[in-house]
Amino acid sequence: MSNTFDLLLTGGTVLNPASGLRQELAVGITDGRIAAIQSKLPRENAKKVLDVRGCYVTPGLIDFHVHSYWGVNPYGFNADSICLVSGVTTAIDAGSSGPVNFLGFKKLVNEPSKTRMLAFVAVAQHGVLNDPGELQNLRFADPEAAARSVKDSPNVGVGIKVRLHKKGVGDNGREALRLAVQAGEASKSPVMVHVGDTGISMEEIVGTLRAGDVVTHCYTPQRPSIVDESGRLLVAVRKAKERGVIFDVGHASGHFDFNLVRRAMGDGLLPDVISSDLHGRMKQPGFGIVGDLPTTLTKFLALGLDLDQIIAMCTINPARVIGWQDRLGNLEVGRDADVAVLQIVNEATKLRDSVGGEMTAEQRIAARWTIRGGEVFPGSC
Ligand SMILES: [Zn+2]
Known part of the structure; x- marks a missing residue:
């Protein structure tokens, strides 16, 4: 494992249903790929660090x-x-x-x-x-x-x-x-x-x-x-x-x-x-x-x-x-760094359906960051 990361996500809870993982872990990304997922990773050598405390780090x-x-x-x-x-x-x-x-x-x-x-x-x-x-x-x-x-x-x-x-x-x-x-x-x-x-x-x-x-x-x-x-x-x-x-x-x-x-x-x-x-x-x-x-x-x-x-x-x-389980949908070392950083926001949100139905949710799922092949895009909300 290289100790130098292009991007380091720290403080978030990795949520990866494919492996049943749900744990606070750091994720290191290098050359567009997941390079490490560990409880602690050195931030000193990371070119960019995203502090994602309070967020879930999931597969893209x-x-x-x-x-x-x-x-x-x-x-x-x-x-x-x-x-x-x-x-x-x-x-x-x-x-x-x-x-x-x-x-x-x-x-x-x-x-x-x-x-x-x-x-x-x-x-x-x-x-x-x-x-x-x-x-x-x-x-x-x-x-x-x-x-x-x-x-x-x-x-x-x-x-x-x-x-x-x-x-x-x-x-x-x-x-x-x-x-x-x-x-x-x-x-x-x-x-x-x-x-x-x-x-x-x-x-x-x-x-x-x-x-x-x-x-x-x-x-x-x-x-x-x-x-x-x-x-x-x-x-x-x-x-x-x-x-x-x-x-x-x-x-x-x-x-x-x-x-x-x-x-x-x-x-x-x-x-x-x-x-x-x-x-x-x-x-x-x-x-x-x-x-x-x-x-x-x-x-x-x-x-x-x-x-x-x-x-x-x-x-x-x-x-x-689609038979792509070896390529997509799973946060694992070696895979393309396609990652979503999501947050559960405690905020009343009105939701609507196609027949005039409404619900008020107490929480909503918000995307804070989208990471595609290691490239970082900020969320809209
Ligand atoms: Zn359609």
Whole structure:
């Protein structure tokens, strides 16, 4: 171990759900990598010291569902500007590119961004569109080419995306889902499925998915829901969860309902992954009810999950879903220095959902610093 660090984080509590670590430790960073994690590290030789007392030092957060293909896709926004002030070191674009324009995503988003930008590639040739939707005509589906995009770029493409809402696929939901799973099989990667306002049932959707495939917008108030009319979790959803189908929050403006989350979590359906689904077509000014990923995490703190669970759901859990657990989501010596410094702020915070629901949280999760590959970015709050 070198005694000289480019950056030393001292006084914070390292919270690393992947290893169960929760302890006050110093973290030394050299050449963009984690060089040491120990109870005491010499500050004298560190080029820069960040005193992070009162904060949690976690793996860099992964926002599993965003729309970052700015200037090309109608949902795109400049995700770097939000990620780097909110603890997010990896963001995964959810289908803004398809096989026709995925190389552009690599060149225009993945390569120049400071945030590590990965992508689920749409089974639809041009990625997700607004109106008309991307698979209103199934001739726009190209599962072979989507699979090839993922296979040929394993450092960027991590899975296949399909949306099944009626505006996107008309009456083609069943076939669109089948083609997406076909692309997932051909690329040996997970399929992320948008639910909410679909023409096929939740039973059919989760029954078609393989273990490791992802239901995004899992707590959407739109139909079909994961709960029945009386608010009980569907048996098919429980079975899907048990056999390894992944449930991702994908908040966005339209897909979060406090009461539905309470009922579903009460029946055992905790999210595997918490994501924001930030995009450039939010109805409210700025990012409205979503805010950012820490605000979305704060909602789950207010709904009763503990911080360790929540951090797992935006670090090691999403890393595992895309098979990147050896690269992301775990704070270990030798890894890229992707780190979030988070603080629990004791301050009443009003939180809103998609159906007019409000909660006042007594605490909120704030990002103080985002460290990406050793480079330090101050938080926005
Ligand atoms: Zn989305």
